[in-house]
Amino acid sequence: MFLRFVAQSVRRAPRRKAMAIGAVALGSAVATAMLGAMLDVGDRVNTELRSLGANLLVIPKSASLPVDIGGIRYQPAAKDEFIPEAAVPKIKSIFWTLNITALSPSLHAQTRIDGRDVPVEGVWFRRELRAPDGTRSAAGLRALNRTWKIDGRWIDDHQPDDHSAECILGESLARSLALQPGSALNLFGERFRVVGVLSTGGQEDDRAFVRLEVLERLTGRNGQVDAIEVGALTKPEDAFARKDFSKMSREEYDRWYCTPYISAIAHQIDEVLPMAVAHPIRRVADNEGQVLNKVRGLMLLIALAALATAALTVWSVMATTVLERRYEIAIMQATGASTALIATLFGAEVALQGSLGGLIGAIAGAQLSSAVSQTVFGIHGSPPDLLVPLVVFVATAVALAGAAQPLRKALALEPAFILRERA
Amino acid sequence: MFWRFVLAAVKYRRRRLLLAFAGLAVAATLATTLFSVYWGIERKMRHEFRGYGANVIITPASNSPSVPLGAVDEAERLGAVAAPFIYTIARIGDERVVEAGVDFRRAGPLTSYWQVDGARTAAPGECLAGNAAAAHFRVTIGQSLPLASGACIVRGIVSTGGAEDNRVMVPFERAAADAGFQNAASVVEIRADGSRVDAVRATLARALPGADVRVLHALAETEASVVLKVRSAVFVLALVIFGITTLCVTGNFSALVLERSREIGILKAIGAAETKIAALFLSESLVLALASTITGYALGLGVAYAIGRKIFSDTAQLPAVGVNFAVFAPVMGVTLLVAALATLLAASRIWRIEPAMILRGD
Numbered sequence: 090m091f092l093r094f095v096a097q098s099v100r101r102a103p104r105r106k107a108m109a110i111g112a113v114a115l116g117s118a119v120a121t122a123m124l125g126a127m128l129d130v131g132d133r134v135n136t137e138l139r140s141l142g143a144n145l146l147v148i149p150k151s152a153s154l155p156v157d158i159g160g161i162r163y164q165p166a167a168k169d170e171f172i173p174e175a176a177v178p179k180i181k182s183i184f185w186t187l188n189i190t191a192l193s194p195s196l197h198a199q200t201r202i203d204g205r206d207v208p209v210e211g212v213w214f215r216r217e218l219r220a221p222d223g224t225r226s227a228a229g230l231r232a233l234n235r236t237w238k239i240d241g242r243w244i245d246d247h248q249p250d251d252h253s254a255e256c257i258l259g260e261s262l263a264r265s266l267a268l269q270p271g272s273a274l275n276l277f278g279e280r281f282r283v284v285g286v287l288s289t290g291g292q293e294d295d296r297a298f299v300r301l302e303v304l305e306r307l308t309g310r311n312g313q314v315d316a317i318e319v320g321a322l323t324k325p326e327d328a329f330a331r332k333d334f335s336k337m338s339r340e341e342y343d344r345w346y347c348t349p350y351i352s353a354i355a356h357q358i359d360e361v362l363p364m365a366v367a368h369p370i371r372r373v374a375d376n377e378g379q380v381l382n383k384v385r386g387l388m389l390l391i392a393l394a395a396l397a398t399a400a401l402t403v404w405s406v407m408a409t410t411v412l413e414r415r416y417e418i419a420i421m422q423a424t425g426a427s428t429a430l431i432a433t434l435f436g437a438e439v440a441l442q443g444s445l446g447g448l449i450g451a452i453a454g455a456q457l458s459s460a461v462s463q464t465v466f467g468i469h470g471s472p473p474d475l476l477v478p479l480v481v482f483v484a485t486a487v488a489l490a491g492a493a494q495p496l497r498k499a500l501a502l503e504p505a506f507i508l509r510e511r512a
Numbered sequence: 513m514f515w516r517f518v519l520a521a522v523k524y525r526r527r528r529l530l531l532a533f534a535g536l537a538v539a540a541t542l543a544t545t546l547f548s549v550y551w552g553i554e555r556k557m558r559h560e561f562r563g564y565g566a567n568v569i570i571t572p573a574s575n576s577p578s579v580p581l582g583a584v585d586e587a588e589r590l591g592a593v594a595a596p597f598i599y600t601i602a603r604i605g606d607e608r609v610v611e612a613g614v615d616f617r618r619a620g621p622l623t624s625y626w627q628v629d630g631a632r633t634a635a636p637g638e639c640l641a642g643n644a645a646a647a648h649f650r651v652t653i654g655q656s657l658p659l660a661s662g663a664c665i666v667r668g669i670v671s672t673g674g675a676e677d678n679r680v681m682v683p684f685e686r687a688a689a690d691a692g693f694q695n696a697a698s699v700v701e702i703r704a705d706g707s708r709v710d711a712v713r714a715t716l717a718r719a720l721p722g723a724d725v726r727v728l729h730a731l732a733e734t735e736a737s738v739v740l741k742v743r744s745a746v747f748v749l750a751l752v753i754f755g756i757t758t759l760c761v762t763g764n765f766s767a768l769v770l771e772r773s774r775e776i777g778i779l780k781a782i783g784a785a786e787t788k789i790a791a792l793f794l795s796e797s798l799v800l801a802l803a804s805t806i807t808g809y810a811l812g813l814g815v816a817y818a819i820g821r822k823i824f825s826d827t828a829q830l831p832a833v834g835v836n837f838a839v840f841a842p843v844m845g846v847t848l849l850v851a852a853l854a855t856l857l858a859a860s861r862i863w864r865i866e867p868a869m870i871l872r873g874d
Contacts, residue, residue: 115760119753119757123753130745134741137741155678261574261724288729290729291730295571368677371671371673375627376625379563380557387549387742394541394545394546395749398542401535405764408531409528
């Protein structure tokens with residue numbers, strides 16, 4: 090009997106029902122699209138900001154103070170201060186290993202060309218790094234600085250080879266030495282061929298780059314590196330992250346350790362590389378957090394505004410639906426239906442419309458949000474799986490809430506009063 | 513007579529109209545908010561990148577040891593923030609340390625990412641020490657650092673994770689005297705507006721043929737791409753939301769007409785022309801739309817202002833964050849158009865309604 094009532098109601102006025110469901114669906118679509126996009130935009134911008142290079146610098150623990158200007162050392166580096174090249178992959182074994190997007194070990198030296206000192210950097214250009222747990226990832230200068238462009242070509246260093254005679258010059262250095270890709274020059278008394286000229290606008294413009302093994306051999310520092318640049322996806326630092334971790338309570342420490350704050354990642358790197366110390370590069374790390382917080386905050390507020398609107402829309406549609414059916418309610422009451430029965434009947438109908446509309450809307454909204462990230466970021470993103478059931482649930486709840494008040498009011502009125510008004 | 517009809521309709525169906533009014537007002541609020549935010553987003557997002565410091569750097573050409581100080585004035589004339597730096601080697605006892613000469617007044621905006629314990633600037637006779645340098649020479653704030661060229665009182669400890677950590681920062685004039693520079697700097701750092709980086713670089717390169725003017729490509733490109741993406745994300749979302757709320761409003765206004773078949777029947781029965789009835793409904797809708805757009809516009813400006821204040825609160829030099837009065841015309845135009853279209857579409861029924869059929873019963 091009860092189900093027949095509901096079925097009848099749907100069959101008798103399909104158009105009105107479709108409109109109500111449509112409205113709920115539209116509201117839910119907005120909500121899903123906004124939430125999906127909000128979560129997405131933050132992550133995408135975070136990835137985008139990583140193209141600014143490293144946000145962590147790992148250097149050997151040192152007793153001496155480096156004295157260098159623009160890569161030229163005015164005091165020879167102590168030979169016993171280094172990070173073993175073999176220890177580099179250990180960085181990919183920390184707790185937040187998946188957040189480490191790239192790392193680039195390097196060795197620094199300088200040589201004299203035409204009577205002036207020129208900094209030379211030995212680097213991995215692009216290598217496959219095998220982490221201790223067997224996973225592979227791209228590492229090296231190019232993996233870390235994906236936007237860098239080169240005139241000529243990069244050095245291919247997939248295979249180890251310490252007799253490669255190729256080098257890459259920074260743009261300013263190349264200009265002052267009047268060299269182009271294809272020219273030759275002497276570094277450390279050996280003949281090298283310039284294969285590419287790099288222009289970044291930064292200190293790299295004044296440097297020469299060779300393969301790490303080559304510089305290790307030329308400087309007699311086999312298997313040693315003196316800096317590792319690390320790019321990590323981090324959570325912007327808040328007041329909690331700035332606390333001194335050595336003064337934290339056990340729970341606080343655990344929470345800090347298990348959050349990808351830059352300071353926590355630096356601490357975990359210190360743990361796996363006891364001979365080194367990791368410093369957050371504030372210029373990159375802090376601003377990254379700053380920009381990211383703004384973008385996330387902006388998206389959150391827009392999403393909240395949209396959610397409030399969606400809720401209002403669903404609410405008002407449901408209120409209207411009940412308002413229109415006061416006559417029906419009065420007839421039911423007049424023919425002896427109990428208040429509880431009518432409330433359940435309408436409740437079931439509204440819940441049905443709400444959940445159906447919510448489901449359609451959530452699915453459409455999920456499509457919409459991935460279309461948005463496709464348009465804006467050119468990457469196919471999909472909102473989290475939990476979003477759809479959540480939106481369906483909220484849509485149903487809001488629909489019920491919207492219907493509740495006018496229903497109570499209609500039930501409280503004398504049926505005769507409503508029926509007379511209609512006649 | 514005509515307007516009495518309209519007003520009476522408002523009076524007798526207050527509740528129903530209130531819902532339609534609320535729906536449209538919300539749509540207008542959202543449209544105003546989103547488009548106001550969208551309007552200023554590029555400027556504000558670019559502003560957020562200022563913390564990264566310089567995006568243009570002037571270094572000496574290979575045949576000269578320094579950059580003329582005129583470069584700073586030149587850059588400031590172009591509306592950019594510029595500061596000169598001098599790097600030289602100083603001695604403390606028999607050890608060496610890099611002494612950086614900083615024009616603290618000018619460099620402030622370029623070094624906002626420095627984490628400083630103590631003061632951010634140093635007067636003559638004072639200096640800031642990088643945290644590694646301070647630890648190495650065992651000095652803390654308030655103590656004297658015995659530089660060979662004259663001791664200085666440490667006013668602040670700087671940590672940046674970069675080269676500054678190993679250096680001692682002194683006032684620019686002192687470093688110039690120590691390095692023997694006259695009207696020259698080792699490097700001039702410039703923060704130009706992100707959208708004008710290339711123009712500023714080109715102008716400076718022309719004005720300073722003896723120097724090397726470089727753009728920090730990674731910063732300039734990342735800034736441009738993030739700003740562009742956030743902007744288009746807000747724009748696409750604004751369009752999506754606006755489209756969907758428009759659909760809702762359309763439904764709402766059509767329902768306003770559809771519900772009143774009985775009334776239409778009566779009007780037709782007593783001899784009202786169809787066009788007259790349509791005009792009646794249309795003016796009712798437009799009055800409603802006008803009222804709700806104005807309400808929604810006011811609310812939307814408030815929300816946009818609140819969003820601007822909440823998120824970009826530290827941008828003191830950008831007044832009226834998020835508020836843009838120019839969005840009124842398009843918002844008004846679109847809402848009125850939507851209301852009118854929805855009403856007219858539904859009003860096409862007026863011609864098809866047979867008074868007798870309607871009046872006989874539902």
